Ligand SMILES: C[S@@+](CC[C@H](N)C(=O)[O-])C[C@H]1O[C@@H](n2cnc3c(N)ncnc32)[C@H](O)[C@@H]1O
C-alpha cells in the first residue's frame with residue numbers, strides 16, 4: 124500500500140501565516156507540469172510492486188489548475204503505477220477558485236475527495252490571514268460541492284488566531300457542523316519563520332492569544348466534535364466513521380509515499396527524500412538530469428523516532444509490540460521507562476500493548492513524543 128503526493132507550487136497571494144512552498148508567478152507553469160509528469164515517470168521504481176491507494180494534490184493551490192491539467196497528471200499516474208480500484212483522490216481547493224462547472228470537471232476526471240481551505244468563517248479573521256476569499260464564498264463552495272455530488276468533503280480551519288475569542292471560534296464550529304460534511308482538520312496557529320505573522324509578532328504589532336485560551340478553544344472543539352459524531356482520530360483531524368483521510372492515515376502508519384514536484388517529500392521507511400524548494404532548480408534538475416533533491420538515510424533511532432512521533436498523535440497509538448519486534452531491546456526498555464512517567468501523570472493511557480494520549484496529553488503531543496526520542 125502506498126500514496127502519491129503531488130505538490131502544485133502556485134498561489135494567488137501569500138497568506139499571513141503560511142510558509143509552504145509556492146510562487147505567485149505562473150510563468151513557468153507549462154514547463155512545471157511537464158516536469159511533474161517526467162518526475163512521475165522517472166520515479167516509478169520507488170513504488171515498484173506497491174499498490175497506490177491514495178493520490179493527493181496539495182500545495183500551494185492545486186485548484187488554480189484547469190481540470191484538464193490535473194487529468195493529464197492522473198493519466199500519467201495510471202500509466203506508470205499500480206492503482207487500487209477504490210483509490211482515494213484528494214484535491215486541495217481554495218473557495219475562490221471554485222465554480223459549479225469546475226467542480227463537475229473535477230468529478231469527471233476522478234477527484235473523489237475535496238479538501239477546502241476555509242480557515243475561518245469570520246471575515247475579519249480572513250482579512251487578517253490575507254485569504255483571497257470571504258466566508259460567503261466558502262459556504263457557497265461547500266454547498267456547490269455537495270450539490271455536484273461530492274460526498275467526501277473536508278475543510279481546514281485555524282484556531283488560536285489573534286483576536287479570536289472563544290465565542291468567535293464557537294461560531295465557526297457551529298457553522299461547520301451546520302454544513303454537515305464528513306471531515307475537518309482544525310490546526311492550531313503556529314508562527315512560522317519568514318511569514319508576515321512572524322514579523323507582526325516580533326515587532327509587537329500583533330499579540331498572540333494565551334496558552335490558556337488555546338486550551339479552551341481545543342477543549343470546546345473536541346467536546347463539540349464528539350457530540351456531533353466525529354472521531355478525533357489524529358490531533359488535527361476529525362472524521363465521521365468511514366471518512367478518515369486514507370492518505371494522511373498512510374503517513375501516520377509508516378506506509379510508503381512518493382512526493383512529486385518542488386518541495387515534496389518521499390518516504391520508504393529507510394530513507395526520506397525531499398525535492399528542492401525552487402521552481403527554477405526543480406525544472407532545471409528534471410530537464411538536465413541533474414540533482415533536484417536531497418536524501419537522508421534513516422538510522423534505527425531515526426526510524427524509531429519517526430514511528431513514535433507519527434503514531435502517538437493518532438487514535439491507533441504506539442504499539443509496544445511493534446517497537447519490540449522492529450527496534451532493539453534497549454529502545455524497547457527506554458520506551459517502557461518513559462511511558463511509565465507519562466502514564467503516572469495521566470498524559471497517556473495503556474490498553475494491552477497500545478499507548479495512547481489522554482485528552483490533556485493531546486495538548487502536549489509534541490513534547491511527550493520528544494521525551495521518547497532516542498538521540
Ligand atoms: C498546504 S496548506 C494550504 C492548502 C490550500 N492552499 C489552502 O490555502 O487552503 C494546508 C493547511 O495548512 C494549514 N496551515 C498552514 N500554515 C499554518 C500555520 N502556520 N498554522 C496553522 N495552520 C497552518 C492551513 O489550514 C492550510 O489549509
Ligand code: SF4
Pocket residue numbers: 133134135136137138141142143145182183184217240
Ligand atoms: S495557506 Fe494555501 S493559499 Fe495561503 S499561501 Fe499557504 S498554500 Fe497558498
